[in-house]
Amino acid sequence: MSDVIDTLVGIAPGSKLAAIRAQRSEARKHAQASYTSLFEPREVGGVAAYERHAIAAFVAGLHGEPKTDAFYAAKLPSGLRAAVAAEVAAAKTKGPYGHFPKGPLSTEDAPGPTWKVSEAGRKALDARLAAAFEHTHMLVFHPRDAASPALQALLDAGWSTTDIVTISQLVSFLSYQIRVVSGLSTLASTL
């Protein structure tokens, strides 16, 4: 069965890494099921397929892991791909940063920017997707800055509560998948 992580890492059947992944066959199967339920859902619900792919391409671009970046970018029509690439170039930074609750941890605060989509990007993406991209940037680079007004901004942009759950899962799942691909690719290079 096709498995996105195997494809992106380049894990061949019968290889050492395939045997290691087989020891965690449930994790392997359900990481793939997570991918399928986000990108080939039984019911698309309130987050359209192109919106899912645009957010995914933005997340992958921000991480800059070359193989996942190319994989998700390839799923977009060229106009949207160019718009996402332009936002990635403007939005890419270092993480994780952000504030802790006020108190002893405040000495560890690492403030950083709250990123906004460019004017051109807002036209290319539309206001709804632009709001999702701004939330995505926070989730990727400074998740500890999250607060309820960020969710209000998504609700105000027209996303439902269920849509917010789906978008949050999508960004968070990719934060996992990209790291697994990066980590296993590194491990593979040493075997």
Place this chain on the structure above:
Amino acid sequence: MIQKTPTVKTLTPPPHTEPVVFTRDMLDWLPWIEPMAEQDMTERHLASLVDASRVKSPYFRLLARDPDVLEARTRTDKDIFYNPEAGLPRAERELAAAATSRLNGCIYCASVHARFAATYSKRVDDVQRLLDEGVGAKLDARWEAIVAASVALTALPITFGPQHIERLRTVGLDDAAIADLIGAASFFNWANRLMLSLGEPATQG
């Protein structure tokens, strides 16, 4: 004039005390958007919880709004952490989860997995030092290598490289153990983002 549909408002959590340090204490979690009501959940929603007792958790009832993703997420989680077959000992999978949560700043996730790490390793002081001092805390060579690898996988850009693998091998991890560490640290980059962004922790009692 066109009547605009009133937008949904985020929830205002009840009065509570926010934890301001990393702790091994049990914490509550209060959602910012509405979880499903138990009586509205279909068989599919209930099945997505995997453990029936999670119906009492507002976090899982919120994620149950997208049941297929929740179920896949939960089954991925369970195999990475609970599968006892070979690989990294449970205590050190939990250590990777706690270190990742410490770096991302998820006080709730860190509390749960620091408790597990302390329980399974019996190294309460070392776990507490990680919570108190952060990912640079002095532990021992093996735990410091595990924490450093978790940090390198969590940082953006990702800095995990062959030197981390080499260091993990030096302290005794085999390939299966290293793959488990990659799974555990990566998974907490998933979990931390949900916990941090959909609600907030509260002290109990």
